[in-house]
Amino acid sequence: MITIYHNTRCKKSREGLEIVENSGKEYKIREYLKDPLSEDELKSLLTKLNMTAIQLVRKNEKVWKENFKDKDLSENELVRIMVENPKLIERPIVENETKAVVGRPPEDINNVV
Known part of the structure; x- marks a missing residue:
């Protein structure tokens, strides 16, 4: 089963969702702003992405710049911050079942569908 962590706005x-839809494979949409990930879910996702938490942070978001930008944060702290502020998660x-990608550029999604 394919899951897309999606922000409708x-x-x-939206381009990524179109690629998933066109794959013809079974998928589910998780609107992570409405249905936030748990810390364990995010850690599992980071493992599948082969990324560190800081690599998944949207650093241009206002909440990041105003509250966290210049702080020395641990991996666990970054995960907690993204769980509490899901807008900070790249999308x-x-x-x-075995891996994940950030759809930037959207064509990268073809590597998992």
Whole structure:
């Protein structure tokens, strides 16, 4: 099963959803702003992405710049911050059973669908 972590207001996320839809494979949409990830879910996703938490942070978001930008934060602290502020999670993310990708550019999604 493919999961897309989706933000309906994001153009890149909508483009990513279109790629997933056109794959013909079974998928589910998780609107992570409405249905936030748990810390364990985010850690699992980071493992599948082969990324550190800081690599997944949207550093141009106002909440990041105003509250966290110049702080020395641990991996666990960054995960907690993203769980509490899901807007900070880069998007879209598409996940299958074994790996995940950030759809930037959206064509990267073809690697998991």
